Amino acid sequence: MEKLLGSLAGTVIAGFVLTVVVAVILHAIH
Amino acid sequence: MELSDFNWWSQFIRWGHIISGIMWIGHLWYFNFTQTPTMPKIPTELRPAVVRFILPEALFWFRWGAMFTLGFGLILAYMNGYLIDAIKLGIGAPSPHTKTTAIGIGMWLGTIMWFNVWFIIMPNQNKVMGVTPATPDEVNAARRTAGLASRVNTMLSIPMLYCMVFAAHYY
Numbered sequence A: 001m002e003k004l005l006g007s008l009a010g011t012v013i014a015g016f017v018l019t020v021v022v023a024v025i026l027h028a029i030h
Numbered sequence B: 001m002e003l004s005d006f007n008w009w010s011q012f013i014r015w016g017h018i019i020s021g022i023m024w025i026g027h028l029w030y031f032n033f034t035q036t037p038t039m040p041k042i043p044t045e046l047r048p049a050v051v052r053f054i055l056p057e058a059l060f061w062f063r064w065g066a067m068f069t070l071g072f073g074l075i076l077a078y079m080n081g082y083l084i085d086a087i088k089l090g091i092g093a094p095s096p097h098t099k100t101t102a103i104g105i106g107m108w109l110g111t112i113m114w115f116n117v118w119f120i121i122m123p124n125q126n127k128v129m130g131v132t133p134a135t136p137d138e139v140n141a142a143r144r145t146a147g148l149a150s151r152v153n154t155m156l157s158i159p160m161l162y163c164m165v166f167a168a169h170y171y
Helices: A007-028 B006-041 B046-077 B082-087 B098-129 B136-169
Strands: none
Touching: A007 B006, A007 B098, A007 B136, B006 B046, B006 B136, B046 B082, B046 B098, B082 B098, B098 B136
């Protein structure tokens, strides 16, 4: 986790991945 | 439109929520996209200018932006009648709705971020800025902890904003 967030690019990519996870959850429950 | 009109006040609170949110997330992204990556490139003798003058000012607007965003957001959710259902992510709500789940996830992410600002980032930044007395080792540890919490918030801000926009514009 610390290694991933140690880089700005890793932070942004992790943010986008989390967004996709949330989007899939919202789509699944709709 | 009457001044006592509910929708007028609701819209006013929403505007306050968004304007405070821009103040907060704008500063968060300034720290993570601009200030922190630039610090190593700044000559050592010039760095105190950032830490002693720019950082305290930016942290002031940052932490109060966070506080007002949370406050206006909670008032708005209460006024719109979905506060409790959203906290429960829409689970067990009388009329379950994807929007309630979306705003609920966004609210939880935002609340975690607000907690990080006030109870992790600020106490550690106060050590870095010398507001709270600390040994050099403690200052280094505090810088690392505050930086990591700030990166966590930057990561969470991306899905948080997705949820907020999703809930507002789904239909």
